[in-house]
Amino acid sequence: MDWVIGVDIGGTKIEAALVDEQGAVQGLHRQATQADLGPSVVLDRLRASIQTVLDRAPGPVRAVGIGFAGQVDASTGVVYYAPNLPGWRDVPLKAELEGALGLPVFVLNDVHAAAWAERAYGAGQDWDDLVCVFVGTGVGGGVILGGRLQTGAGGSLGEVGHMPIVADGRACRCGGRGCLEAYVGGWAIAEQVQQDIRDHPAAWGDVGPLETFTAETLADLCHRGHPRAREWSARLSRYLGIGMVGVVNVLNPRGLILGGGVLQGFPEWLTVVAATIRELALPSAARIVEVRQAGLGRHGGLIGAAAWARLQTRSGLSRPT
Numbered sequence: 413m414d415w416v417i418g419v420d421i422g423g424t425k426i427e428a429a430l431v432d433e434q435g436a437v438q439g440l441h442r443q444a445t446q447a448d449l450g451p452s453v454v455l456d457r458l459r460a461s462i463q464t465v466l467d468r469a470p471g472p473v474r475a476v477g478i479g480f481a482g483q484v485d486a487s488t489g490v491v492y493y494a495p496n497l498p499g500w501r502d503v504p505l506k507a508e509l510e511g512a513l514g515l516p517v518f519v520l521n522d523v524h525a526a527a528w529a530e531r532a533y534g535a536g537q538d539w540d541d542l543v544c545v546f547v548g549t550g551v552g553g554g555v556i557l558g559g560r561l562q563t564g565a566g567g568s569l570g571e572v573g574h575m576p577i578v579a580d581g582r583a584c585r586c587g588g589r590g591c592l593e594a595y596v597g598g599w600a601i602a603e604q605v606q607q608d609i610r611d612h613p614a615a616w617g618d619v620g621p622l623e624t625f626t627a628e629t630l631a632d633l634c635h636r637g638h639p640r641a642r643e644w645s646a647r648l649s650r651y652l653g654i655g656m657v658g659v660v661n662v663l664n665p666r667g668l669i670l671g672g673g674v675l676q677g678f679p680e681w682l683t684v685v686a687a688t689i690r691e692l693a694l695p696s697a698a699r700i701v702e703v704r705q706a707g708l709g710r711h712g713g714l715i716g717a718a719a720w721a722r723l724q725t726r727s728g729l730s731r732p733t
């Protein structure tokens with residue numbers, strides 16, 4: 413048995429682990445990113461995380477795969493930009509780490525990595541054409557067509573969260589307006605519902621302190637039958653469904669996989685999305701697409717990064733185009 417190290421790095425934490433050929437995780441190491449200290453400190457911490465996991469390996473390690481929360485050129489391993497990691501502009505992450513570790517290193521976007529994990533070991537194993545959409549605090553996506561991960565000309569393909577669904581709609585964190593994420597992203601759900609509670613206190617009753625009201629709070633209320641919370645759930649799931657109609661019409665996938673923290677709270681939204689697609693998508697696209705819940709949990713990113721690195725070392729055939 414040989415191993416690949418998978419790493420998931422975001423604005424708050426670095427997680428690294430050994431991943432075997434079946435996608436099983438072992439020797440997980442986690443630490444804070446300390447992103448505000450800048451790229452050189454983060455690089456040191458990343459290197460230390462990988463070394464810790466290397467020391468735990470029971471056998472030879474073939475490569476390292478890194479899912480990075482930013483815009484990445486997956487063919488060169490250069491990080492162009494990372495919204496949650498200050499100072500990361502044009503950092504040659506692959507070259508830096510290969511020099512330090514003496515192992516092949518492959519870098520891709522963290523959401524692309526999570527999508528690849530679904531294809532390799534999760535809900536999308538029987539599909540060559542699939543789209544994965546993760547609805548958490550933000551909304552991200554990954555697209556696999558013809559069995560190949562699609563990264564686009566600049567590495568940002570699949571940003572379905574920033575697909576506008578309402579002309580001149582709510583302000584989004586990306587600087588745009590009316591984006592899908594500005595309605596169904598965790599931050600946007602909290603913002604909209606908190607405002608509604610302020611505007612219509614009688615319709616809500618006592619729902620606890622406003623500032624700690626999150627998408628999770630909304631899900632709890634909804635599942636306890638709170639009428640106003642249920643109205644919001646219906647409205648938000650409809651927005652998600654409309655967004656997915658656009659995705660399905662443009663990409664004509666065989667599978668649409670939905671995951672992420674918000675959807676863990678609202679698993680019933682999958683049914684709404686499927687029904688909205690049947691109602692509004694082009695018949696040719698609606699007929700063929702199947703909607704499924706993501707099969708992997710929170711380690712999807714590092715599992716996918718490892719699987720992708722393993723594939724690169726083996727064949728070199730499935731480089732993104």
Ligand SMILES: [Zn+2]
Nearest residue numbers: 574584586591
């Ligand atoms: Zn946006």
